[in-house]
Every structure is written in C-alpha cells, then in structure tokens.
Amino acid sequence: MQRRSFLKLAGLAGASSAAFGASNVVSEDKVKNPYPNSKMVRTICTICSAGCGIEAEVQNGVWVRQNNAIDHPISQGSHCCKGIDQIDLIKSKCRVKYPLKRVNGKWERISWEQAVNEIGDKMLKIREESGPDSVVFLGSAKFNNQQAYYFRKFAAFWGTNSIDHVARI
Ligand code: SF4
Structure with missing residues (x-):
C-alpha cells in the first residue's frame, strides 16, 4: 500500500470512530464500576504447576474480570499467555460444558453415561486388536x-x- 493511500485509510478510520463514538457512550457509573457489589478473590492459575497468582473479581458468584496479583510471591504480577486469559476458560463461548458427539458431520449433545461407555468400548476394542x-x-x-x-x-x-x-x- 502506498503511503498516500495508507494516510487516507487512517483518516477514514479516525473519522468513523469519531462518528460512531457518540453512540457508544456509556454511563459514568458503568465506566467507574461495570460490576457493582463485586468482590476480589485471591486465587491461582490452575493451568500449570507454577501456580501464578490471580485476582478474580466475582459478582453474584460469577467470575467477571481478572487482574494480576501484583504481590504474589511466585509470579509477582506476571502471567504467561495462557494464564493472562485464564478467565476465558470460564467465559468462552467455545467452552465445552457437556459431552458432544459428531454425528453425520454435526455435533450432538450426549449424556455423560453414553460418552463414558462409548469411549470405554472403543478403547477396549483398540487394546484387544492392537495391544496395550x-x-x-x-x-x-x-x-x-x-x-x-x-x-x-x-x-x-x-x-x-x-x-x-x-x-x-
Ligand atoms: S500463568 Fe502460565 S506459568 Fe503461571 S500458572 Fe498459569 S499457565 Fe502456569
């Protein structure tokens, strides 16, 4: 991209954000505290055994926001790329909350009992045919x-x- 086109695009992007910015205005209260009556809970990242510190903000029993535990003795406020987004394991739309089975190219919800039985049967078949x-x-x-x-x-x-x-x- 030429420099002139780049500058034009950058100007366009700036103008659009200014125009749309007005419709994105949220109340001052929400900006100050989007999670009223929340509390901070000190915990640790469970992804690996390093156990880095996390401050979990919890509202009505739901984990809503994550902060670094600055004074944690091990991690001292830092995280690796997995731990920094640990809350995504809870909030992600991709989170699998129950067993799914692919049937004719589509994922279908099945019971835990069916999942355990089918996986167990398949594993036993593999062991019988090919050894442990x-x-x-x-x-x-x-x-x-x-x-x-x-x-x-x-x-x-x-x-x-x-x-x-x-x-x-
Ligand atoms: S933040 Fe990274 S290094 Fe720390 S416990 Fe979690 S996964 Fe392990």
Missing part, C-alpha cells in the same frame, strides 16, 4: 498431585508404560 502399547496416555498440566497419581495408575492397569506429561513436550 498401542495407546499413549498424555497427562495434563492441570492435574493436581492426586489426579496425576490416578492417571499413572490407570495407565498401569491398562498395561502400558507409555505415559507422559504434556509440559515435557
């Missing part, structure tokens, strides 16, 4: 100590040593 080492168990960085223990046990009962942790990759 045909499956790799890949643990999650979100596992706590006890979950990691159970996961390891599950792989052992399954009959394989092929188990690893996602963070190692």
Whole structure:
C-alpha cells in the first residue's frame, strides 16, 4: 500500500470512530464500576504447576474480570499467555460444558453415561486388536498431585508404560 493511500485509510478510520463514538457512550457509573457489589478473590492459575497468582473479581458468584496479583510471591504480577486469559476458560463461548458427539458431520449433545461407555468400548476394542502399547496416555498440566497419581495408575492397569506429561513436550 502506498503511503498516500495508507494516510487516507487512517483518516477514514479516525473519522468513523469519531462518528460512531457518540453512540457508544456509556454511563459514568458503568465506566467507574461495570460490576457493582463485586468482590476480589485471591486465587491461582490452575493451568500449570507454577501456580501464578490471580485476582478474580466475582459478582453474584460469577467470575467477571481478572487482574494480576501484583504481590504474589511466585509470579509477582506476571502471567504467561495462557494464564493472562485464564478467565476465558470460564467465559468462552467455545467452552465445552457437556459431552458432544459428531454425528453425520454435526455435533450432538450426549449424556455423560453414553460418552463414558462409548469411549470405554472403543478403547477396549483398540487394546484387544492392537495391544496395550498401542495407546499413549498424555497427562495434563492441570492435574493436581492426586489426579496425576490416578492417571499413572490407570495407565498401569491398562498395561502400558507409555505415559507422559504434556509440559515435557
Ligand atoms: S500463568 Fe502460565 S506459568 Fe503461571 S500458572 Fe498459569 S499457565 Fe502456569
């Protein structure tokens, strides 16, 4: 793009925001506090074992906004790119809240019982046809100590040593 065209576009963008800005005016109260009666809850990011600090703003039991915990002894106010948007795991429209199954190219909601049974049956079929080492168990960085223990046990009962942790990759 030539410099002249770029400047024209930039001018156009500026004029549009000025024109539309008037319709975007929100009340002063909302700007000051969009979440009245909210409270700050100190917590930690659960995505990995570093445990960086988060200040979660909660309104009526719902997590509405996230701040860095500046004085946290480990993270000292910083986050990696996953933790900085930890709240998105809760608020995202893409969040999966129940089991889905793809049927004829479309996702359909199924019960937990159906999901567990179908996945279990498929896993057993794979083990029967190809042996226990045909499956790799890949643990999650979100596992706590006890979950990691159970996961390891599950792989052992399954009959394989092929188990690893996602963070190692
Ligand atoms: S912010 Fe990043 S490094 Fe910190 S706990 Fe979360 S995932 Fe781990």
